[in-house]
Amino acid sequence: PSRFTQFIDYAREGVWHIWIGIDHILFLLSLLLPAVLIPIRKGWQAVERFKPALWDVFKIVTAFTVAHSITLSLAALSVITLPTRLTESAIALSVVLAALNNLYPLFQRRRWMVAFAFGLVHGFGFASVLADLGLPRDALLLALVGFNLGVEAGQLVIVSVFLPSAFWLRRTAFYRRAVFLGGSVVICLVATVWFIERAFNLKLMVF
Numbered sequence: 001p002s003r004f005t006q007f008i009d010y011a012r013e014g015v016w017h018i019w020i021g022i023d024h025i026l027f028l029l030s031l032l033l034p035a036v037l038i039p040i041r042k043g044w045q046a047v048e049r050f051k052p053a054l055w056d057v058f059k060i061v062t063a064f065t066v067a068h069s070i071t072l073s074l075a076a077l078s079v080i081t082l083p084t085r086l087t088e089s090a091i092a093l094s095v096v097l098a099a100l101n102n103l104y105p106l107f108q109r110r111r112w113m114v115a116f117a118f119g120l121v122h123g124f125g126f127a128s129v130l131a132d133l134g135l136p137r138d139a140l141l142l143a144l145v146g147f148n149l150g151v152e153a154g155q156l157v158i159v160s161v162f163l164p165s166a167f168w169l170r171r172t173a174f175y176r177r178a179v180f181l182g183g184s185v186v187i188c189l190v191a192t193v194w195f196i197e198r199a200f201n202l203k204l205m206v207f
Contacts, residue, residue, distance in 0.1 A: 006139055007146040010130075014150020017129050018158075023091050023194060024122060025158060026187045030098035031060050031111050032162055033180050036170040039108050044180070046170040057163055059112040061155065067119025068126060069148055075127030076135065076144050087124040089198040094118035095191035102184040126151060 018024055035056045037044040047053050074080045098114060101107055107114050130147050169175040193204050 003139060003142055006136065007142050010133070010143045010146030011150035011153070013129075013133055014126075014147040014152075015154035015157075016150075017126065017147075018151050018154035021125075023095055023191070024125070026191065027091070027095045027098050027118065027122065028061075028064065028155065028158065029162065030095060030102060030184065030187055031064075031115050032057060032159065032166070033102055033183060034105075034108065034111070035060070035163065036166045037176070037180065039105055044176055047167075050167055053163065053167055056111070057159060060115045061159060063112040063116035064119040064122070065152055065155070067116040068123035068151075071120045071123025072126045072130070072148060073123075073144060075124050076130055076140070080124075082124050084128055085198060085201070087121065087128065089195055090121045091118075091125050092191050092194035092198055094121055096188055096195060099184045099188035099191065102180065103188070 034044075035053045036047050038047055039045075071080070075082070098118065101111070101114065126147070130143070133143075133147075135143055166175065166179070169179065190205075196202060197204050
């Protein structure tokens with residue numbers, strides 16, 4: 001196949017991986033859920049305008065992108081190698097902590113820092129997928145860039161669907177209680193089970 005065809009194939013794989021990577025999606029959603037809310041003394045209040053929410057999401061997505069691009073590149077080039085079991089356990093733990101931060105806010109104003117810190121971990125997870133696809137020695141950079149751009153494209157699709165919907169629902173009790181609080185609890189519980197499975201090599205769920 002031509003270099004362009006290889007590039008498109010790896011980009012497609014990147015999009016597909018982020019869409020079927022439930023742990024990556026739940027981590028991202030955990031960080032995005034509070035974007036349309038601001039903390040007040042006794043709960044949460046809806047943001048008044050879309051622009052601050054969009055800026056918050058932009059910082060989070062950019063931080064996550066930069067971080068996982070760094071470790072994806074380092075791992076793909078064999079500069080740093082981590083055991084898969086350690087990486088996958090750390091990814092599950094990152095989802096737990098991101099969801100807990102919604103329930104007990106510690107980094108409400110600086111969630112981009114959480115996105116960057118744990119994005120470094122997620123990059124190793126992306127790298128293991130890329131390695132399984134087989135990296136062509138004569139087109140390593142092409143495959144790396146294509147896959148990474150595919151991940152970003154898939155991520156942006158998720159954000160473009162989530163953010164307008166969340167902004168539209170932000171003033172409702174349904175969003176604050178069911179989506180934000182309830183969703184964060186469910187994400188935390190699911191990710192906790194994932195962490196136990198991955199850390200102790202168990203099988204407790206079917207996904």
